Amino acid sequence: MPERETVQTLCRMCDDRCAINVYLEDGKIVDIDGYKEHPWNRGRLCVKARAAVDMVYHPERLLKPLKRTKRGFEEIPLQQALDEIAERLLAIKDKHGARSISIWKGEAIGFAQEEDMARRFVHALGSPNYFSNDSMCYNGRYFGYRLVEGSWPVPDYENSRCVVIWGANPPHAHPNMTQMIMRARKAGAKLIVVDPRMSAIARQADLHADLKPGTDGALALGLIQQLIETQGYDREFVEHYTVGFTELAEYAKAFSPERVEEQTGVAAAVVRELARTIAAAAPRVAVYVGNGPEHHENGINNIRAVACLDAILGALDREGGNRLVEGFKANHLTLYDEIPLEHLGPIGADRFPVLYGFRQECHTMTGINTILSGEPYPIRAMILTAANPALTNPNTLKVREALGSLDLFVVRDLFMTPTAELADYVLPAASFLERVELHTHAKYQRITMTRKILKFPDVQDEYQFWHDLAHRLGIGEYFPWEDETELTRWILEPTDISLERAAAHPEGIEYTPIRYRKWEKEPFNTPSGKVEFSSQYLKDLGYPALPEYKPPAYLESPDPEYPFVLITGARKLIYYHSRFRNIKRFRTAIPGPEVELHPEDAAALGVADGDSIRITSRIGSVEVPAKIKSAVEILPGTLQMTHGWKEANVNLLTHDDRFDPISGFPLMKAVEVQVENV
Amino acid sequence: MRIVEVDPTSCVACRNCEYACAFKQTGDFDIKDSNIRVNFYPEERACIPWTCVHCGEGWCMEVCPAGAILRNPETGAVEIDANHCAGCKMCLLACPSGSIHFDKVELVSKKCDLCGGDPACVKFCTSGALQFVEEEEAYSFRRESLDNKLKRLFGLNKRGS
Ligand code: SF4
Ligand code: SF4
Numbered sequence A: 001m002p003e004r005e006t007v008q009t010l011c012r013m014c015d016d017r018c019a020i021n022v023y024l025e026d027g028k029i030v031d032i033d034g035y036k037e038h039p040w041n042r043g044r045l046c047v048k049a050r051a052a053v054d055m056v057y058h059p060e061r062l063l064k065p066l067k068r069t070k071r072g073f074e075e076i077p078l079q080q081a082l083d084e085i086a087e088r089l090l091a092i093k094d095k096h097g098a099r100s101i102s103i104w105k106g107e108a109i110g111f112a113q114e115e116d117m118a119r120r121f122v123h124a125l126g127s128p129n130y131f132s133n134d135s136m137c138y139n140g141r142y143f144g145y146r147l148v149e150g151s152w153p154v155p156d157y158e159n160s161r162c163v164v165i166w167g168a169n170p171p172h173a174h175p176n177m178t179q180m181i182m183r184a185r186k187a188g189a190k191l192i193v194v195d196p197r198m199s200a201i202a203r204q205a206d207l208h209a210d211l212k213p214g215t216d217g218a219l220a221l222g223l224i225q226q227l228i229e230t231q232g233y234d235r236e237f238v239e240h241y242t243v244g245f246t247e248l249a250e251y252a253k254a255f256s257p258e259r260v261e262e263q264t265g266v267a268a269a270v271v272r273e274l275a276r277t278i279a280a281a282a283p284r285v286a287v288y289v290g291n292g293p294e295h296h297e298n299g300i301n302n303i304r305a306v307a308c309l310d311a312i313l314g315a316l317d318r319e320g321g322n323r324l325v326e327g328f329k330a331n332h333l334t335l336y337d338e339i340p341l342e343h344l345g346p347i348g349a350d351r352f353p354v355l356y357g358f359r360q361e362c363h364t365m366t367g368i369n370t371i372l373s374g375e376p377y378p379i380r381a382m383i384l385t386a387a388n389p390a391l392t393n394p395n396t397l398k399v400r401e402a403l404g405s406l407d408l409f410v411v412r413d414l415f416m417t418p419t420a421e422l423a424d425y426v427l428p429a430a431s432f433l434e435r436v437e438l439h440t441h442a443k444y445q446r447i448t449m450t451r452k453i454l455k456f457p458d459v460q461d462e463y464q465f466w467h468d469l470a471h472r473l474g475i476g477e478y479f480p481w482e483d484e485t486e487l488t489r490w491i492l493e494p495t496d497i498s499l500e501r502a503a504a505h506p507e508g509i510e511y512t513p514i515r516y517r518k519w520e521k522e523p524f525n526t527p528s529g530k531v532e533f534s535s536q537y538l539k540d541l542g543y544p545a546l547p548e549y550k551p552p553a554y555l556e557s558p559d560p561e562y563p564f565v566l567i568t569g570a571r572k573l574i575y576y577h578s579r580f581r582n583i584k585r586f587r588t589a590i591p592g593p594e595v596e597l598h599p600e601d602a603a604a605l606g607v608a609d610g611d612s613i614r615i616t617s618r619i620g621s622v623e624v625p626a627k628i629k630s631a632v633e634i635l636p637g638t639l640q641m642t643h644g645w646k647e648a649n650v651n652l653l654t655h656d657d658r659f660d661p662i663s664g665f666p667l668m669k670a671v672e673v674q675v676e677n678v
Numbered sequence B: 001m002r003i004v005e006v007d008p009t010s011c012v013a014c015r016n017c018e019y020a021c022a023f024k025q026t027g028d029f030d031i032k033d034s035n036i037r038v039n040f041y042p043e044e045r046a047c048i049p050w051t052c053v054h055c056g057e058g059w060c061m062e063v064c065p066a067g068a069i070l071r072n073p074e075t076g077a078v079e080i081d082a083n084h085c086a087g088c089k090m091c092l093l094a095c096p097s098g099s100i101h102f103d104k105v106e107l108v109s110k111k112c113d114l115c116g117g118d119p120a121c122v123k124f125c126t127s128g129a130l131q132f133v134e135e136e137e138a139y140s141f142r143r144e145s146l147d148n149k150l151k152r153l154f155g156l157n158k159r160g161s
Helices: A051-056 A078-096 A113-125 A139-149 A177-186 A216-229 A235-241 A245-252 A257-264 A268-281 A299-312 A353-359 A364-373 A396-404 A462-472 A484-492 A499-503 A536-540 A584-589 A599-605 B016-026 B059-063 B090-094 B140-158
Strands: A004-010 A019-025 A028-034 A066-069 A072-075 A101-105 A130-132 A162-166 A190-194 A207-209 A285-289 A381-385 A408-413 A425-428 A438-441 A446-449 A564-568 A595-597 A612-616 A621-628 A638-641 A671-677 B002-006 B037-041 B046-050 B069-071 B078-080 B101-103 B108-110 B130-134
Touching: A028 A051, A051 A584, A078 A101, A078 A381, A078 A408, A078 A425, A078 A462, A101 A113, A113 A130, A113 A381, A113 A462, A113 A484, A130 A364, A139 A285, A139 A299, A139 A353, A162 A177, A162 A268, A177 A190, A177 B140, A190 A268, A207 A268, A216 A245, A216 A257, A216 A268, A216 A299, A235 A299, A257 A268, A285 A299, A364 A396, A438 A484, A446 A499, A462 A484, A484 A499, A584 B016, A595 A599, A599 A621, A599 A671, B002 B046, B016 B037, B059 B069, B059 B090, B078 B108
Parallel strands: A101 A130, A101 A381, A162 A190, A162 A285, A190 A207, A381 A408, A408 A425, A564 A638, A595 A621
Antiparallel strands: A004 A019, A019 A028, A066 A072, A066 A425, A438 A446, A564 A671, A595 A638, A612 A621, A612 A671, B002 B130, B037 B046, B069 B078, B101 B108
8 A cells, every 4th residue: 555645735836826735645746636724725726736746747857957068958966067057157256247147036936935045145146136027027016006005905805896807817817816706796796807808707797898908097097087077986085095186186187988988999888887886886896907907118107097096996905995915024035235236236227216126126128138238237147047038028039149148047947948948057946846935825914834745856946056056156154044944944033933833834824914994003105105196206217206198009109010919928727927838738728829819800811710820020920820719809900829839939029128117017918010811 | 415516607717627527537638528518608708617417317317228327325426337338328318408428439428427526626616616515505606696685785884894
């Protein structure tokens, strides 16, 4: 009889971290299902979770360090790889200075405290150049909300009377959020979905506003205008807890339902009905903004306009509204106070001061240019941990050229990726089932500790890697903990949760009880201490103080050569960005890339379902099979193509020089393209 | 006994349930192998999941000439014994809800067996549209949703916020 064992931990096939039961036989994982006691997922999982079994034992998994040689990649011993990398880093540091060394953090293996380890390492080394995938996802929404409310709140779905899902598709992107939304609906809440496409969540919407891509700000300002005009706003909250209301109200006046219709394509009557619906549910209106509005040239101001709704409805930090999260007051690994390095000119900080100011992140697209140009100073080395910019950053050809030209490029990952193929050294990374770390579920103000269930001989967890490299580079004092368990113990030190207690509670531990209406006693985390409809901080940086709306370029100045508008990056349930294309059964479900289009456009082009079409932008061209949607699922003239496919990489088409001016986020959801039948 | 309750007002046609069931049957994600089927009608914006309800007097059981369809005494599930199935497809015709399909490789009929009492479709339904409930409790959400409407109507004034 094999020895059977069940242990609980968190899934990290995506960043939602659902609680799972892991079933082992003789130390080998044989199955995974949902753990019922954790409030996040209540025992339910998406089908990616079970595929972790396939992932960790995948025949293509990297298990030995690889070094690029004239004959291609060759296996080398781990200690030798670390020695060589350290030696080359020191040589580059001597020649070009510490800031020529950079780190790029990705999504593939899971990031919470690993992100902070990478930030700690690069600062200890004396370089401010920390890059991450957050330059393309998450930061934008965080900035939009932080500017208005002081932080990004969480929707209190279960207590709400109206849920607004704005440019997000939870069933595919945050699967278990769907059950929260449906619980709210069962208790009588209305569901509003704002999305150019009929996404999976829009299938259950009471109202679906299928606006033109990038016009979110016009719709949000239109709702603000209606709420003010019909007196459907929280006068008392606005008076006591906000700044800039008069200016915002004045600015929003121009956004009548008719003007909104003309900009967004959403009928004026629908705009009025949306406003009536949220006003009737106020203050119990929970709004979740997804990645959709981020990838536009006016993205942050559009998101700010949506964020303003919370305060106007009085829904901010009220039951059933959007709740401000109280953080977990543990030790932090970052060294921004101990070793500030802003004077060294973090890449992109001058161009996008909000990006560096709020998140201490450098701008990846500027980083790519810097690698190629050596301006304003050389970036010659990079350690990239589990990101795949050669597929996921805009303008792929340039990204490849830049990463391939580094003097030293080290990639850590679970699998060989198009990015890893450009590296000098490829090191095997540990999956989430091979690491101990803490995760915070902000919605429940709960921390949960994961378990190290597996161990492969030459595969280091993130901490061990940074630790071993730091000790070779003379910065070992910053990595004194023997292993990640000891590190986690240190992180927990200032809290009343011990490592042992965390380990004993796979359902997580509430670190501080949930409270509402904290604004009655505490200021908002904004410069004025109030909700900021108008931002002096932005004004001082030369941006508009109000969340002004600018129509997207494809509407304002259409380019006759590129008459279609391409949305990129809609999520698919089973693929997480560029990951999991090597899980065989996933390929049965979704065998390859495709581009979604409207049946009328398909007819005009003479394209049948599955035919190959060529899409061309000013940046490049790809060929991809057409997926003809039903007429109600996508707007005419609009295409959608999901990222992450090396067979047809949509980022061969995307611009790396058209940004939201505040966040530096690239334009990826309204790219002007031409389409031909091939 | 417990059955899989389906709620078309929560389903988003994400197909987690079909993948999870197909995986259980064959180790692959071909949704044709799934014993639960989800139909999505974009024009009507309708998502309809459906699977066997394990009828009290299953017509499939009655019609099966090979006596291959039996009730599992532990779970109450109506199950097809593949070793006895003759492949005559009578049960497909008899089932009023189309919950049986034919496996053209194995040449036998296939249907839901409640995974032995822990149905995978329910565990992987992230919307909560599928619930595994006692049959007398099934579809009580219909009553609850009416209650909720009434609660809102009559309880509104008492709610402080
Ligand atoms: S949503 Fe799916 S992949 Fe993401 S953590 Fe949950 S089970 Fe894992
Ligand atoms: S898993 Fe649930 S929500 Fe998804 S298709 Fe099946 S029944 Fe519908």
